[in-house]
Amino acid sequence: MVVKRVLGVLGLLAAMAGFGIAAPAQAQKVIGVPHDWQLNFPPPYTPIMERVESLHDLLLVIITLICVFVLLLLVYAVWRFHAGRNPTPTTVTHNTLLEIAWTIIPILILVVIAIPSFRLLYYSDKATDAALTVKVTGHQWYWSYNYPDQGDFTIESRMLSEADRAKTKPQVPRLLAVDEEMVIPANTVVRIIGTAEGGSMHGWTVPGFGIKKTVIPGRLNEGWISVKEEGLYFGQCSQICGQNHSFMPIGIRVVSKADFDKWVADKKKAAGLAPATDVASATAPANR
Ligand SMILES: [Cu+2]
Structure with missing residues (x-):
């Protein structure tokens, strides 16, 4: 403990002697570094990162809903159209209404994603009134x-x-x-x-x-x-x-x-x- 403290003081002196300007860094809090067991993003330190994280949260909700929906559909299809349950295979080849729906709905979802994405992109692109x-x-x-x-x-x-x-x-x-x-x-x-x-x-x-x-x-x-x-x-x-x-x-x-x-x-x-x-x-x- 004492040895460590002495080494710390020596380090500080060396920093002051060797680097001059590095001395204040010694006193400064280290904030933006990874931590043990850290999950997810680092905390947001700028307005841009705050918006990146809220866009991420929105996307996470959307992709979770899509994944759950597709998974349920898959499980239902496996159960409903099992060979044992359907000795005579169906001859249905298409369903116009369904095909229009699965084209239009993803387009709408992509538009919902695109609007905040582009807004953020342009927000982060150029500094307005930079000091x-x-x-x-x-x-x-x-x-x-x-x-x-x-x-x-x-x-x-x-x-x-x-x-x-x-x-x-x-x-x-x-x-x-x-x-x-x-x-x-x-x-x-x-x-x-x-x-x-x-x-x-x-x-x-x-x-x-x-x-x-x-x-x-x-x-x-x-x-x-x-x-x-x-x-x-x-x-x-x-x-x-x-x-x-x-x-x-x-x-x-x-x-x-x-x-x-x-x-x-x-x-x-x-x-x-x-x-x-x-x-x-x-x-x-x-x-x-
Ligand atoms: Cu490089």
């Missing part, structure tokens, strides 16, 4: 995140080795910890623009956010997220992209708006970008 944009790029085999609205800096996000994870982010499950999480403010609509660089496609997928963007070299795909609760969330590349496909986890740190601004300021400084207030003087000809 900021993050450009996600899939590389072989890591992610990078570019913040065009915050001075256009880019961070690279790579999976931590098992030793580094245990040392610096022990609260994060194996194979999910990254050195630099993508950081976004809570309760803010964030537009995600996804693309890929190099030879392959990737999939930027965070199940609890209800987002799965296939990112393709030379193309931009758009989506959005708005996460309610601050904390650490995780996803994984969902498009087979080569040798290290399984080792490019997606780490997202959702923070308060103030912490986000602080993080942005740190990153801008690290990237050699002037803070926003200095933009005028930095771009004046005299300073060039």
Whole structure:
């Protein structure tokens, strides 16, 4: 117990020394990870995922009713048309009314499914009034995140080795910890623009956010997220992209708006970008 606590403190110190920005992650609650014995979807962390789950619930009711109906029909047919019960086989070949019914009713069921499906598809497709944009790029085999609205800096996000994870982010499950999480403010609509660089496609997928963007070299795909609760969330590349496909986890740190601004300021400084207030003087000809 004591040894574990000492190791924990050492890990925290190492995290603060080695990663600087990784230190706050230590204190942050890990939310979006799988749990033991988990069934069904992860809890919804975004409005899109809430709608995905309610559409799923509707579909589950519909398919359950269909399955039960077909099963009962099957059992009835087996019993009713058993050879023992019908020594003389029937010569009926068709029934027009029945055929019209089993064409029209499935069409109506599909329409009932299609309306909320398309509504959700368009809802998740484009961000309306996004406060900021993050450009996600899939590389072989890591992610990078570019913040065009915050001075256009880019961070690279790579999976931590098992030793580094245990040392610096022990609260994060194996194979999910990254050195630099993508950081976004809570309760803010964030537009995600996804693309890929190099030879392959990737999939930027965070199940609890209800987002799965296939990112393709030379193309931009758009989506959005708005996460309610601050904390650490995780996803994984969902498009087979080569040798290290399984080792490019997606780490997202959702923070308060103030912490986000602080993080942005740190990153801008690290990237050699002037803070926003200095933009005028930095771009004046005299300073060039
Ligand atoms: Cu990938």
